[in-house]
Amino acid sequence: MTGGLRPAAPLDIHRIAADLDMSITPVRDAIKKLEMDGLVEVIPRSGTFVRHYTIEDLIKGYELVEALDGMAGYLLAEKVQAGEVEGARIEALLTPLVDEMEQNLSRDHVRKWADIDGQFHRIIFEMSENVLIANGYNSARNQMRSVLSFISPIHVDRANSVREHRLIIAAIAAGDCELARRHCQDHRHLIRQILKKLLGECQT
Numbered sequence: 559m560t561g562g563l564r565p566a567a568p569l570d571i572h573r574i575a576a577d578l579d580m581s582i583t584p585v586r587d588a589i590k591k592l593e594m595d596g597l598v599e600v601i602p603r604s605g606t607f608v609r610h611y612t613i614e615d616l617i618k619g620y621e622l623v624e625a626l627d628g629m630a631g632y633l634l635a636e637k638v639q640a641g642e643v644e645g646a647r648i649e650a651l652l653t654p655l656v657d658e659m660e661q662n663l664s665r666d667h668v669r670k671w672a673d674i675d676g677q678f679h680r681i682i683f684e685m686s687e688n689v690l691i692a693n694g695y696n697s698a699r700n701q702m703r704s705v706l707s708f709i710s711p712i713h714v715d716r717a718n719s720v721r722e723h724r725l726i727i728a729a730i731a732a733g734d735c736e737l738a739r740r741h742c743q744d745h746r747h748l749i750r751q752i753l754k755k756l757l758g759e760c761q762t
Contacts, residue, residue, distance in 0.1 A: 568606065569589065595697060596701045613753055613756055615701075616753050617754060619701060624746040625743075626691050627742040627746050630742065631738040632735045635732075635735040652682075656720055659723065663720070713752050723745070726742055726745065
């Protein structure tokens with residue numbers, strides 16, 4: 559996910575075990591889990607490789623994330639509306655993160671900005687208290703993270719993203735379920751449009 563191993567790089571289980579000073583079994587188990595998470599692929603009679611994600615894969619992944627994000631925002635706003643969570647608590651948890659994102663808008667700080675962005679969305683998913691939705695989001699996000707780390711510094715309008723985050727906070731804190739859903743989905747929709755534009759450029 560950090561790019562330490564490039565897409566399509568081969569994974570030698572014996573070498574990994576030696577480098578980590580452990581037996582083959584836990585490394586093999588880890589590789590199986592990574593395969594289930596979609597981060598590596600095992601090709602019969604060829605070996606195990608870091609999965610290479612195409613822009614088409616990312617677009618499909620963001621179609622899923624857009625839907626999940628919208629539902630998570632809706633569910634959390636619903637909890638505020640029902641009095642199960644205080645809107646002020648949402649603001650207290652999320653606003654400092656967005657403030658910190660705003661302080662790290664420069665391209666030199668893009669990794670930190672992205673990490674804070676991840677924290678912001680994880681909090682919403684965790685507080686929505688739907689494990690299936692949260693797990694689906696984490697799986698999709700992990701699969702796309704290595705490629706998105708190269709797209710975000712160039713193509714994402716981080717200042718606009720910060721403004722969108724503030725709209726999300728306001729809608730959830732007000733308990734406005736539909737507005738929260740729309741802002742969460744619109745936030746991801748913009749990324750999907752960027753990816754589709756990049757795909758078009760690659761095909762011309």
